[in-house]
Amino acid sequence: MTVLVTGGAGYIGSHTVLALAEAGESVVVIDNLSTGFSSLLPEGVPLFIGDAGDENLVEGVIASQRVDAIIHFAGSxxxxxxxxxxxxYYRNNTMTSRNLLSAAVTRNVRNVIFSSTAAVYGNPDRTPVAEEAPTRPLSPYGCSKLMTEIMLHDAAAAYGVNYVALRYFNVAGADPQARIGLATAGATHLLKIAVEAATGQRTQVDVFGTDYPTPDGSCIRDFIHVTDLAQAHVAALRYLREGGASTTLNCGYGRGYSVLETLEAVRRVAGRNFAVTTASRRPGDIVAMVADTSRIRATLDWTPRYDDLDNIAAHALAWEHKLLAQRQAPELQAISA
Known part of the structure; x- marks a missing residue:
């Protein structure tokens, strides 16, 4: 049987496709390539270029590729x-998810893994935050993801869909072998911005707010290495195929780092300083978000391998150097010619 990965040419999706392929799974991808890259996919993985919310496309792929499980990343x-x-965001995230689920139900695909987010919690009453905490998202992004979680819950009750909703905390890093990584231009991920500054591609890094009620005044985040997160999806797929009940799981390490601590880790790994400026707070930003990981560790056969901020920063930096070399190669060829 085959796993359909929507958004599989994107950052987290491509790492998960790689992990699935290395685990021996048959994988097929639907991606409109608005932020993804076909070059990130392993050789031999079929790519259907289109919208994950196109029910006719999805139903056709499910039927032709003998799909028995869907991992849904596509969205903003x-x-x-x-x-x-x-x-x-309600169109790209919520409506797309609705159409995808409709196609899955029509074609009798019962196993679904959903790419959700810790943003559904808003500012939690306490950290680490557990899955039972109130969901009070501060942004349409968080709301759009929560709406899909609700749809999954209802689809499970009405149609027998089995699902795992994985609530990501802050995803960072790149493949440890630098085969793939975050390649989207203008990405807003903190680690990506920091390694761009460390490699001279940015003149500065803006810190949005240093007056939060945290030890150094900057926001606190629980970073998870993208490769560990990809392995969590492989473990979730195994869990569902073995008859596991529908569930929602936090994906983090259970340790928080401030924005300023994170920038210092990049400086340390890169051996290079870069300018940091203070900017005003951004609407929708959460003060502190750290995962309670007890449920995922008890539910899935999943053990993180890269639970170290310097490790995450080093892998992100290695990938950034590779991207730079690839961009500079045509220029060098032109000069030599």
């Missing part, structure tokens, strides 16, 4: 952008 992920254009 920038909090600030969702504040400026919320209807785009």
């Amino acid at each position: 992920v920038v909090v600030a952008e969702s504040m400026r254009d919320p209807l785009a």
